[in-house]
Amino acid sequence: MTAYPFLKDNIETLKTCIPPFYAWLSSQDIDEEKLKVSLFKNHWGILDWKMEDGKGLFEAIMPNAVYKQWNAGEKPHTSATFIVGCNIGYGLNHILVNSPDTHKIVVVEPNPEILIACLGQSNFVEFIKIGKLHFAIPDPDYLFEIVRKMDLQFIHGRIHLRSDMPSRQMGPEYAQLSVMVKNKLESFSVEMNTLRLRQDLMVGNELDNFSRTMKDGKIAPMKGSAKGLGAVILGAGPSLQTFGPELAKNPGHVLYTTALQSMPAVYNVGLKPHFCLAIDFNDSMMRVFDQLDMEWAKDIPLIYSTKVRNQVVERYPGPTIPMWTVGGLGTFVFKGNEEIFDAGGNVSVTLTRFLNWCDVSHILLVGQDYAWKGMNSHSKGHHTSGAIYDKKILAHTEDAEGNPLTSTVQYMAAKREMEDDISKFNTPVFNLYGGAAVIEGSTMVDMHKVHMEGLLSSAPGSMEHFMAAMDMARTPKERIWFEARGQKWSVSLRHAEKRLEKLFKKCTRNQQEIHKTIQQIDFFIRQDPLYLPYLYNEVMDMAGMARAKLSYKPKDLPELRKILKRTMQKVRKMDKCLAPSQRNQAA
Numbered sequence: 029m030t031a032y033p034f035l036k037d038n039i040e041t042l043k044t045c046i047p048p049f050y051a052w053l054s055s056q057d058i059d060e061e062k063l064k065v066s067l068f069k070n071h072w073g074i075l076d077w078k079m080e081d082g083k084g085l086f087e088a089i090m091p092n093a094v095y096k097q098w099n100a101g102e103k104p105h106t107s108a109t110f111i112v113g114c115n116i117g118y119g120l121n122h123i124l125v126n127s128p129d130t131h132k133i134v135v136v137e138p139n140p141e142i143l144i145a146c147l148g149q150s151n152f153v154e155f156i157k158i159g160k161l162h163f164a165i166p167d168p169d170y171l172f173e174i175v176r177k178m179d180l181q182f183i184h185g186r187i188h189l190r191s192d193m194p195s196r197q198m199g200p201e202y203a204q205l206s207v208m209v210k211n212k213l214e215s216f217s218v219e220m221n222t223l224r225l226r227q228d229l230m231v232g233n234e235l236d237n238f239s240r241t242m243k244d245g246k247i248a249p250m251k252g253s254a255k256g257l258g259a260v261i262l263g264a265g266p267s268l269q270t271f272g273p274e275l276a277k278n279p280g281h282v283l284y285t286t287a288l289q290s291m292p293a294v295y296n297v298g299l300k301p302h303f304c305l306a307i308d309f310n311d312s313m314m315r316v317f318d319q320l321d322m323e324w325a326k327d328i329p330l331i332y333s334t335k336v337r338n339q340v341v342e343r344y345p346g347p348t349i350p351m352w353t354v355g356g357l358g359t360f361v362f363k364g365n366e367e368i369f370d371a372g373g374n375v376s377v378t379l380t381r382f383l384n385w386c387d388v389s390h391i392l393l394v395g396q397d398y399a400w401k402g403m404n405s406h407s408k409g410h411h412t413s414g415a416i417y418d419k420k421i422l423a424h425t426e427d428a429e430g431n432p433l434t435s436t437v438q439y440m441a442a443k444r445e446m447e448d449d450i451s452k453f454n455t456p457v458f459n460l461y462g463g464a465a466v467i468e469g470s471t472m473v474d475m476h477k478v479h480m481e482g483l484l485s486s487a488p489g490s491m492e493h494f495m496a497a498m499d500m501a502r503t504p505k506e507r508i509w510f511e512a513r514g515q516k517w518s519v520s521l522r523h524a525e526k527r528l529e530k531l532f533k534k535c536t537r538n539q540q541e542i543h544k545t546i547q548q549i550d551f552f553i554r555q556d557p558l559y560l561p562y563l564y565n566e567v568m569d570m571a572g573m574a575r576a577k578l579s580y581k582p583k584d585l586p587e588l589r590k591i592l593k594r595t596m597q598k599v600r601k602m603d604k605c606l607a608p609s610q611r612n613q614a615a
Contacts, residue, residue, distance in 0.1 A: 031067050032148025041153045042163065052165045056140035063141055067116070077116050077145060085194040091118035098190055100127035106185030106576040108132035108178050110213070112206045113195025117146045120161075123190070124152075129160050130575070132181060134174055136209060138166045138201050166205055168212070168448065175209075175216045182220045183568050184576040187213060215441045218373060224565065228598075230309045231562040234357045235605040236338040241350040245502045246366050247331065253497035254386035256487030258282035261379045262299060264290035264410040265397025267462020272297025272407075274475055275394065280484025283388065283494065287375040288330060288344075290395075292319035293407040300328070303498065306340065307333040307353070307371050307378050313340045329498060331382075333371055334358065349501050351382075360557040361508065374442030377449065384455045386494070391457045392473075392483045397464030398443040399425050399433035428466050435465065443467060458483055510558065512607040517599050521592050524549050532585045542580050546588070550574040553595055559602055566595045 043050040068084065070076040074091070076084035086094075098119060101107050105128050114120050114137045123133055133155075137143045143163070155161035164174050181187055191206040260275070260282050262268065268290075276298030286294050288306035304325075306313065313336065326345040333353050341348055352358030353371040362368060369385075371378045376396055383391055395407065405417070423435045443465060450457045450469035459470040460478060478484060527545055531538040550570045553563055560567065569591050573584070 035148035038147040095122040101186045103185040108181040109188045113192030114146045184572045227564040230335040234334045249500040252387045254388040254494045257490035258486045259388040260392045262286040263395035264293040265395040268395030268407040293410045303329040309335045393459045398439045399435035399465040510606040512603040514603045
């Protein structure tokens with residue numbers, strides 16, 4: 029098409045460089061007639077796109093006025109921009125020419141004809157080839173995978189969201205996509221803050237728990253073991269105090285489960301779960317034991333993420349079963365031999381995933397409020413009941429009737445995560461609604477419907493089968509040993525440090541060699557998949573030195589030394605936990 033001079037080259041480049049997007053675009057039902065008649069020159073004399081009402085996207089305002097505020101930010105070299113709605117390329121081209129090649133740009137456009145028009149008007153070939161420009165499928169899962177690859181930009185730069193106002197004239201899908209991307213970035217922000225601030229602690233906990241997990245068994249026998257079994261997840265939201273006593277009077281025949289930190293609140297309403305689960309790695313988990321009835325809990329199994337503090341697992345009075353989760357040592361250590369569970373960022377999310385994985389017949393959520401009215405965020409007995417929250421982390425939402433509720437950014441992110449999961453589950457999820465946040469995708473029920481629909485019933489023998497699988501999960505497994513890396517790493521990193529010291533003596537002259545050496549160190553410390561999770565912060569710090577700096581100054585040398593020192597301290601701890609010197613076995 030003569031009106032689309034760059035389309036062929038751009039499409040061929042997308043086919044080579046971004047195959048998933050090319051496959052998606054190729055599968056779309058594109059109206060070729062619309063492509064012929066929609067491009068026109070408007071009264072400003074510029075190329076425009078004709079909407080359904082016959083008006084152009086830019087009839088009311090020139091592109092320069094719309095996009096003059098779009099910029100790459102304070103740290104353009106290490107930042108990224110998401111553009112929702114590309115029209116025929118005016119905003120995209122503005123960012124492309126006003127940002128460095130290392131600035132990442134992701135375009136999200138739901139209209140395939142508009143995408144073709146955009147790809148036909150500008151030559152994006154080189155930008156796509158060097159990885160500066162990425163076109164994304166407008167799909168939540170695909171977008172989150174793109175977002176998750178922005179860790180360097182999140183830590184060492186900024187991630188900007190640009191919602192194209194002219195595109196919004198064409199329909200509500202653009203505003204909806206903008207909200208989706210905003211939510212994904214917000215969830216990623218919570219995830220990254222957790223990783224950046226707590227990764228050392230989480231993987232350190234895994235190392236401390238490593239020997240114990242070998243004796244405690246593995247969750248694999250529980251997969252698919254709950255066919256025909258109904259399940260109830262007991263949260264500690266304010267509505268637990270309303271529904272808990274009613275359920276205690278008539279618990280039915282279903283599997284009850286809850287979070288470890290919710291156990292005292294569950295005890296207070298007269299219920300007893302069949303097992304509890306813990307994923308939280310922070311010190312506050314120890315406060316649970318201040319209110320937990322240890323005698324009551326001694327026959328309740330605890331499934332614990334290996335990232336939980338060793339002291340929490342040691343102190344728990346009942347049976348314990350380990351759960352290895354994504355992002356830690358298990359991803360490499362047990363790959364192909366054990367379930368590596370994607371726990372998510374919230375224990376209720378983990379429980380719904382786990383029960384779905386166990387193949388329960390249905391899930392009933394109780395006390396899963398994710399928000400509150402008044403002052404009490406949790407039921408009596410929970411260790412945060414009566415807590416005063418920092419206003420900076422508060423968020424606001426509404427109940428089913430549109431009344432205002434108080435929540436937190438973390439709770440809203442967890443609620444969205446659960447909603448995403450529910451939309452993919454084969455397992456039906458019901459919510460015993462207590463007047464707080466609405467969980468989209470779940471079926472809202474009251475106590476009358478719970479009994480009328482048999483949500484407290486299970487198939488005969490299903491409970492016994494599940495509990496037998498849980499007993500099997502507690503079978504100890506053979507101890508695994510790994511070859512120590514410390515000596516080799518110490519020699520290599522010490523050699524690199526001495527070279528840097530020499531190069532920094534003539535810092536201005538040796539810029540290129542300094543950068544090359546730092547790149548080599550960056551590659552070296554990320555090359556061992558076993559050690560990579562524990563070295564996450566050092567890897568990100570070194571990546572910042574290698575990719576986020578345009579030049580080096582003498583003051584950078586002490587920072588590099590600190591990174592190398594922390595790296596070796598961690599490698600030695602891993603050797604101590606995974607490769608005891610008296611053992612000859614090695615993996």
